[in-house]
Amino acid sequence: MVHIRSQQERKEICSKARQSRKRERNNGSSLFRFLVIVSAVQAFAPPTIPTTTKIKVNDHYRLYAETPLNSDRQGLLQILNGEVGDVILERLNEKLNGGNSSIEKKDKKKKYQAPTDGLSKFHRSILATTTKRQRCATGEYPLKITVNDCPTRKWLSSGSSGSAATSQMLVNGTSVERSLASYDRFQWLDHEERMRLHEGQSLFSLELLAEINVKKPGYVNVMPSSDAGFAAKKESEDATLWKKKYRLNYSQEDGNNVHVNGDEITDLGSFSTKRDLLERMLESDKERMWITGFSLTKQSGEVHYVDVENGRMGQISKESASAIRWPNEVNSVPIQKYVHQQTSIEDETNIVDEDALLVSDGFLVPGRDQGGVYVVSKPGHQRNEWRVCLAGGNGVDGQLSKLETKKIGADSDVSTDEDGWFYHRSIWIDLTGDGRQSVLTARAKRPSLLKKSDGTTSTSKEDVNIPSMPTKAQLVWLERPKPHSYDEKTGTPLDRDGLVFDPFSPKHTPWKVRVLDEGPDVMFSVADMDKADDTIEVFSAQFFNKKLTMHSIQIGENPKVVLKRTIDDRCGASFSSILANLDDENHSPTREVIDSGSTVPTLKRGDGFSHLLITSHECSFVSDEEKAVKQKKEEEEGDYASEVRMGNEDPKDSGKTNAEIDGGSLFSYRVPVGKDAWKTEPWIRSVIATGFRVQGQLGNMINPGAPGFCYTFYPTKDGPKILKNGKKSRPLIGIAGDCAESAYILRPVETSKGEDPSANYALMCEIECGATVGSIGIGYEDFCYAPQQANYAKIYLPCYENDKVLVFALGNGEDEEDNDGW
Incomplete structure (x- = not known):
């Protein structure tokens, strides 16, 4: 809702x-x-x-x-x-x-x-209602935005089936209207002040736009509306009286041909009708948000979706949810194009993905450690949704994986240990060089939560909250099966029985799991550091091994790791790993992105990049004494006293040196300059932000940490703008605080401090949600029918314990009479 x-x-x-x-x-x-x-x-x-x-x-x-x-x-x-x-x-x-x-x-x-x-x-008038637009404006100093349930509205709305949104936004501890950062107050600035703030990417409006009620939201991912969930949307529309009575008057005969860029298209590829193709093309610029949820008490996971345009919600079937017990990141499924096939519609349009989801499943807690990699086709469709397990799995899926393991056990390249793995992230990639889109993923086995590394049992809280080395952690690829033959005229892939080849059919699943190397466990990103050779590079944030590594994989019939390097072994329990472009001058024409490692597609395949960003977990709780000191300091200063410290802050002000790490951190690694320097030269590490702390009220036993994932994004859909100095603007950085129960937005600052000035950022705002913020979603389509500035970023924050996803909207901070676009 x-x-x-x-x-x-x-x-x-x-x-x-x-x-x-x-x-x-x-x-x-x-x-x-x-x-x-x-x-x-x-x-x-x-x-x-x-x-x-x-x-x-x-x-x-x-x-x-x-x-x-x-x-x-x-x-x-x-x-x-x-x-x-x-x-x-x-x-x-x-x-x-x-x-x-x-x-x-x-x-x-x-x-x-x-x-x-x-x-x-x-x-x-005396009630603290939330019916007014709640928006503030950012500036040179960081804001602390707190989102709480408005008690009076929640109480008055109790018992009403049509209860209102109850979230209320506070800025620096007070209501938006009374805050000096209120949107109306910032309209008083003169033109010169406003231009200075705009040039420094300091002035933006930030509005609490909506709240989405969904059970235990963990991961969010904003994807094109033309991909996963398209069939479910059409089913819902066709079920209404208006849509049935006034269907779009397409003819499916050859008389109504499809034209793309002025050229007539006759081969529809994987699309059954021309109407299906045209409607998918119209949906390609729209957005659909996918939300995964999980629970320690329920035996099934949650996978919901929200159409950003109109707020329509849905979810996958109970049968699929019962098999996928702890869904993590979801991604799209590309339309497979075989080299033998003729040019098809996918080559002429921007429709490159199937109506399907790739879901990574599992976690380290007992009962959820039997994870798997799933494909859910036509998710949310009542009649046509189906799922297939490519590796691992629970119940029948898990048994099939074990049977397949025994059957192919003689093949030394194939993994025979397929029991008890959990997966956080999976991507599609061609590792064989023949066009087959296989799956690359990292996985781990549940570590012993009650045993030390020496095998002795421990029951102390300090020992339990320290991650122990897992039984195993691996970088693996799931090989897509090959067709038996191809049709001589069309190049259509065929199976042994002469039917059209389907790699997801029961006779071809689960796929063969091939181990590339030991070590990578959770998140990773992929780049081609030298397009002149036949290798690609995987950057893995190894959480349990507490290091950042690089693996060069040689592409071929039997892909293998030909070069391994540890970039940093002093980064702590590294978690997120994404490629970022923080310096346009640190580019190379032979270096490009394959998969940025982020669900926010700021960098796409083929783009250049200058840095690698990772987050490092801090697993110690904030003590009651620390909370009391912080609260007293805020009361005395009458302002926001941030726990998080930027790496470029003056040591005189913070009392710490630039290189000192204080708790959970965000690090940047600058790609070394020079041919093959990335193989041998050190990657300059900079501390962008540090001081992230786990909030103690969670008190759980599953090794909570902070911060979580990091993201780069631009304020508008247009991307970077050209500054006065002729350079392109750097992106904003979003950080999901995870168990810090906040989200953070960092803005770039122009300063020459540090060994790598391009890594200098300032805290723009902290959004305190009072619940675990496991991820962040970024989109640019207008959310439903609320007033907002077009083309500006919409920020989606899942609040796990509160069963909500908060929706914030960025704006330019100017008077809406001229700039709103409504």
């Missing part, structure tokens, strides 16, 4: 309609009948009637007009805009929440009532 903040403008426009509501209640249904009649008149123009979506907006269910697909003509609710359209929508909303609503059908005795109904204006 999606909650969105109400629009003050809409309420003001509709105030006149509310005044006459009582007088028109008896004949209110006539308006609805009028719309039905007009709709019937337009029945011969199928695309003109828009569908409607029901989502939660503060205190009411609301109807919103949604533009139909492939329509060049406007529908009725698009034509009736302005005050007239708002009044119509307000009347329809009244009917929806009144006697004919589905809520009343479920409970006739209980009618929906707004939390403040029956209260006087005076009493309403």
